[in-house]
Amino acid sequence: MIRKGKDYFKKENNKKEAIINGKIVNSIYLNDKTRIVDLVKQFEKTSFQSRNLYKAFQVLKLMEIDKDRPIIFFSLAGAMIPGGMKRIIIDLIKNNMIDVIISTGANITHDIIEGLGYSRYIGSQNSNDEELRRAGICRIYDTYVLEDGFIAEEEFVLKTLSHMKKKEYSSREFLYNLGKSLKSSSSFVSIASDYGIPIFCPALNDCDIGIALTCHYAKSNPNERIIINPIRDNYEIYQIYSKAKRQEL
DSSP states (O other): OOOOHHHHHHHTHHHHHHTTOOOOOOOOOOOOOOOHHHHHHHHGGSSSSHHHHHHHHHHHHHHHOOTSSSSOEEEEETTTTTTTHHHHHHHHHHTTSSSEEEEEEEHHHHHHHHHHTTOOEEEOTTHHHHHHHHHTTTETTTEEHHHHHHHHHHHHHHHHHHHOOSSSOOOHHHHHHHHHHHTTTTTTHHHHHHHOOOOOOOTGGHHHHHHHHHHHHSSSSSOOOOOOOHHHHHHHHHHHHHHHHOOOO
């Protein structure tokens, strides 16, 4: 590596100062009186993921109850429900910190299964999947879910569909009906329906609930089918977005 001479750096000094802008990385200071919130505030002037954690803290501050705050969209992806994160979503709903949920179908499926009383179990990612299959156990990485839970969920979805008017729905409308039918204090889908929080799942076909919807479609007469139209999801989401206030971080 060939280093530049001092004269070169003197010429570039103004550019250098403009780039670094006087922002120094600070070391974390802790003592026996440091609160968690104090620690997170210090993360503002650190690097890597701790600084990102501070940014997340700033987002939470924007989500505090305030009639003038923007509409908060909460996107839910990954194995959040099997991973034990559901209570966080329920608390966000109950504390009026989110206004719209957009979720994968898998998270909604597992939420319904738990709402029906089926638990998850600590397992191992190194399990023999063929052995688990024969025992009626499904694996999500290192977590086990009983096949019985999926069967109960499919039966519940089909029962709910049997009581719904035969027409076209957005996923929001369908999931509202599902939540109202479930009536579970341990289901974020059910609690969202009680609090008027819309849930969208544009890819309902790509989960176990989609299998139940497909069964209903296959067994119904053409004029008695319930159709979930993802284009209506796009339209409804855009209507919410277009009317929302903007706020920069």
